[in-house]
Amino acid sequence: xxxxxxxxxxxxxxxxxxxxxxxxxxxxxxxxxxxxxxxxxxxxxxxxxxxxxxxxxxxxxxxxxxxxxxxxxxxxxxxxxxxxxxxxxxxxxxxxxxxxxxxxxxxxxxxxxxxxxxxxxxxxxxxxxxxxxxxxxxxxxxxxxxxxxxxxxxxxxxxxxxxxxxxxxxxxxxxxxxxxxxxxxxxxxxxxxxxxxxxxxxxxxxxxxxxxxxxxxxxxxxxxxxxxxxxxxxxxxxxxxxxxxxxxxxxxxxxxxxxxxxxxxxxxxxxxxxxxxxxxxxxxxxxxxxxxxxxxxxxxxxxxxxxxxxxxxxxxxxxxxxxxxxxxxxxxxxxxxxxxxxxxxxxxxxxxxxxxxxxxxxxxxxxxxxxxxxxxxxxxxxxxxxxxxxxxxxxxxxxxxxxxxxxxxxxxxxxxxxxxxxxxxxxxxxxxxxxxxxxxxxxxxxxxxxxxxxxxxxxxxxxxxxxxxxxxxxxxxxxxxxxxxxxxxxxxxxxxxxxxxxxxxxxxxxxxxxxxxxxxxxxxxxxxxxxxxxxxxxxxxxxxxxxxxxxxxxxxxxxxxxxxxxxxxxxxxxxxxxxxxxxxxxxxxxxxxxxxxxxxxxxxxxxxxxxxxx
Amino acid sequence: xxxxxxxxxxxxxxxxxxxxxxxxxxxxxxxxxxxxxxxxxxxxxxxxxxxxxxxxxxxxxxxxxxxxxxxxxxxxxxxxxxxxxxxxxxxxxxxxxxxxxxxxxxxxxxxxxxxxxxxxxxxxxxxxxxxxxxxxxxxxxxxxxxxxxxxxxxxxxxxxxxxxxxxxxxxxxxxxxxxxxxxxxxxxxxxxxxxxxxxxxxxxxxxxxxxxxxxxxxxxxxxxxxxxxxxxxxxxxxxxxxxxxxxxxxxxxxxxxxxxxxxxxxxxxxxxxxxxxxxxxxxxxxxxxxxxxxxxxxxxxxxxxxxxxxxx
Numbered sequence: 001x002x003x004x005x006x007x008x009x010x011x012x013x014x015x016x017x018x019x020x021x022x023x024x025x026x027x028x029x030x031x032x033x034x035x036x037x038x039x040x041x042x043x044x045x046x047x048x049x050x051x052x053x054x055x056x057x058x059x060x061x062x063x064x065x066x067x068x069x070x071x072x073x074x075x076x077x078x079x080x081x082x083x084x085x086x087x088x089x090x091x092x093x094x095x096x097x098x099x100x101x102x103x104x105x106x107x108x109x110x111x112x113x114x115x116x117x118x119x120x121x122x123x124x125x126x127x128x129x130x131x132x133x134x135x136x137x138x139x140x141x142x143x144x145x146x147x148x149x150x151x152x153x154x155x156x157x158x159x160x161x162x163x164x165x166x167x168x169x170x171x172x173x174x175x176x177x178x179x180x181x182x183x184x185x186x187x188x189x190x191x192x193x194x195x196x197x198x199x200x201x202x203x204x205x206x207x208x209x210x211x212x213x214x215x216x217x218x219x220x221x222x223x224x225x226x227x228x229x230x231x232x233x234x235x236x237x238x239x240x241x242x243x244x245x246x247x248x249x250x251x252x253x254x255x256x257x258x259x260x261x262x263x264x265x266x267x268x269x270x271x272x273x274x275x276x277x278x279x280x281x282x283x284x285x286x287x288x289x290x291x292x293x294x295x296x297x298x299x300x301x302x303x304x305x306x307x308x309x310x311x312x313x314x315x316x317x318x319x320x321x322x323x324x325x326x327x328x329x330x331x332x333x334x335x336x337x338x339x340x341x342x343x344x345x346x347x348x349x350x351x352x353x354x355x356x357x358x359x360x361x362x363x364x365x366x367x368x369x370x371x372x373x374x375x376x377x378x379x380x381x382x383x384x385x386x387x388x389x390x391x392x393x394x395x396x397x398x399x400x401x402x403x404x405x406x407x408x409x410x411x412x413x414x415x416x417x418x419x420x421x422x423x424x425x426x427x428x429x430x431x432x433x434x435x436x437x438x439x440x441x442x443x444x445x446x447x448x449x450x451x452x453x454x455x456x457x458x459x460x461x462x463x464x465x466x467x468x469x470x471x472x473x474x475x476x477x478x479x480x481x482x483x484x485x486x487x488x489x490x491x492x493x494x495x496x497x498x499x500x501x502x503x504x505x506x507x508x509x510x511x512x513x514x515x516x517x518x519x520x521x522x523x524x525x526x527x528x529x530x531x532x533x534x535x536x537x538x539x540x541x542x543x544x545x546x547x548x549x550x551x552x553x554x555x556x557x558x559x560x561x562x563x564x565x566x567x568x569x570x571x572x573x574x575x576x577x578x579x580x581x582x583x584x585x586x587x588x589x590x591x592x593x594x595x596x597x598x599x600x601x602x603x604x605x606x607x608x609x610x611x612x613x614x
Numbered sequence: 615x616x617x618x619x620x621x622x623x624x625x626x627x628x629x630x631x632x633x634x635x636x637x638x639x640x641x642x643x644x645x646x647x648x649x650x651x652x653x654x655x656x657x658x659x660x661x662x663x664x665x666x667x668x669x670x671x672x673x674x675x676x677x678x679x680x681x682x683x684x685x686x687x688x689x690x691x692x693x694x695x696x697x698x699x700x701x702x703x704x705x706x707x708x709x710x711x712x713x714x715x716x717x718x719x720x721x722x723x724x725x726x727x728x729x730x731x732x733x734x735x736x737x738x739x740x741x742x743x744x745x746x747x748x749x750x751x752x753x754x755x756x757x758x759x760x761x762x763x764x765x766x767x768x769x770x771x772x773x774x775x776x777x778x779x780x781x782x783x784x785x786x787x788x789x790x791x792x793x794x795x796x797x798x799x800x801x802x803x804x805x806x807x808x809x810x811x812x813x814x815x816x817x818x819x820x821x822x823x824x825x826x827x828x829x830x831x832x833x834x835x836x837x838x839x840x841x842x843x844x845x846x847x848x849x850x851x852x853x854x855x856x857x858x859x860x861x862x863x864x865x866x867x868x869x870x871x872x873x874x875x876x877x878x879x880x881x882x883x884x885x886x887x888x889x890x891x892x893x894x895x896x897x898x899x900x901x902x903x904x905x906x907x908x909x910x911x912x913x914x915x916x917x918x919x920x921x922x923x924x925x926x
Contacts, residue, residue, distance in 0.1 A: 166733050211735050212736050235831075236737045239835060274826075278829050278830060278831070280829075280831060306804060311810075313827055315817075316817045318821070319821050427814045467762070468810065470807035472758065472803075472806040473763050474702075475704065476702055476704045476736075476738055477737075477739070477743055477757075478737055
């Protein structure tokens, strides 16, 4: 074999890996190939090439994409570059909208795979990649943090956080970037600050004891220079439930703490007389939004634990007491700097069905009853869209989406709901409720497009025969929230379990609805090109016309269910759309009623990035 | 000021595979001493900054079908002369359970192979047992026989003992639940079969006759709440109370009361297996029956002064 050819192949391949222009390598390789066939001279030259090559390799990498990454300022977070995706839902208002329009209705049909990246296999994650200045940041289920060149998927650096034994080896839905650092939440309830250029750990802060069940399943938002992080896992050994904390971006030190369960004396007693130590739940397991005008974090709180009201001590209601269970299933409006709760609104008091109202908080300024209102919109598991004035917590309107039988009606002024008593689980009976526990709408958030003034909502329709069960099989090993849900299709359904719905924000009318057999398992992604992207449990990534709902493009079958948060970004002047394939929890529970949708047993996790051809 | 935790970092400039490829091919073709020295130098550099990592078990969240990390690589056992069993030190009966299963192994002429779960996690989802049953054992001791509780992927043996939930109080004058005033609170361990039975009874009473019920997340919280007066009566798995009581002198003030007017909630305790272990389950059941009949299990229970009974 000719050494010249061999070495040139490797040097160039390596050079190409190292950067776009490794002129030193190419120069030496060219020079070397033009020399006479003298092996000794060749060897010396080759050694020189290798030696210089290593240096050049470092130099190229250190001056390539990663070195162009700029410091993320407060101004950038307030007004991000069109090509960046700097936080969970891209912008503080939680829209999940990308203004990029290179990919549009006329050319989306040409979309094809640009690159893919295998992530830690076997774990479960619902990843939201972040992209800044052409660098993509990922958190694998193993807590391997990676920086990739967003244009081609080349690995730039990676940092592995060693989860302690016993902590869940699962992903965390989102992360933050601020200054020169990534802010990472871990499954063992720590916050990490990692240099975005080098992957070096800056600081590491333990927020709670994971051995007692505390955990982070979603990451933080950085608002006005404060890291705001919600806690989850407060179902057993966490007297007094969960909390939301504010932390210093410089050290991770805790600045403030807001309990998501009302403490003694807060708003009277809304827990049926149960002492604080016996109040459980209130997980803040989804990242909040931020209104810079009021400096308020708008964040959701989950349901009480156990799910069954009788088990939670909320029923039977004792005379003269209240069992609303504040602040479960509520929005908390928290001052980002002081941690003071300015207002709260509870959507579903006394929840006995695991029907969280913890999900997305979308901030939209829109007319209501002829007046412009600053609204915060959310959708609970029941699938009812609800809007509240985000300056004061006043309830504004609600709109039902998918079929449900839990809420019979609601007060048009206050939003107070009348619950169907037949759906409330009680010991010794089996009750029938729609939706089932994963919800008609789940952690996959809706998105808002300013082009159409519409919310794009992933929903599912299914029901459950629900039985209160004593799930105490072991002293340590228990199960769920102490109810058993036997999930079935809706009796009046058409077997199309998954839907995407477009709802006009001004008059709450439905613009279009797409229905299919497979559950919709990702968030929606509207773009400036008039496209709405969404992922499906049957391994397809879909693109719809944002005004008509016409399906314009579908990927081929990918490696796994698309249970994650698609994003769009630009790198090197080109628009990309990315989504991660993985079968996680949540709607993964629908597999019991969709056995026809086969998924790979080894649960691969893969990031797919699509773009138009060059 | 900063807390530390191990982590590993890797940066792009050094790529082990291409470098090794270069080094190997050059060595094979021409270079001798110089390339070897070069290879050593680069290898040292690679070693310095190569990433590392650990493989940890996954823990699904309320999954219908469990999952264990790398489950497709775990493989199958080949040594059928051993009875591989797991005991969990967090269970109150773990030492007693070990003696029982050792006796079962002896009855089956198998060599017992013990795996002790030493986790400090306070509570875990039942699906976490899947990884244990794949990796470490065929039998996991210490599970209550509760109808409708277990998914299809697991099964239970017959019970090797029966135990009950007990009402406990710090009030020396209180001897039976029947005399507990409706103003006084009961704190059951949350979500247990006995808790459901208590709630079902209480809600059948007139509102003014109902005891307040304060669910307790852990036995530690319940015992503490008894001592500080937050609750007047606790409801706890008798083996747990048996194990906790010697751990704190203050618990000596606590005593068990009669559950009247409620019947005692008694449950059988057996071992957990993957549902395809049909032959082992049958053999285990037969061995337990034999050991109950010959008094072996009773002797073990008596030895530990354990609050349980055996039923043929």
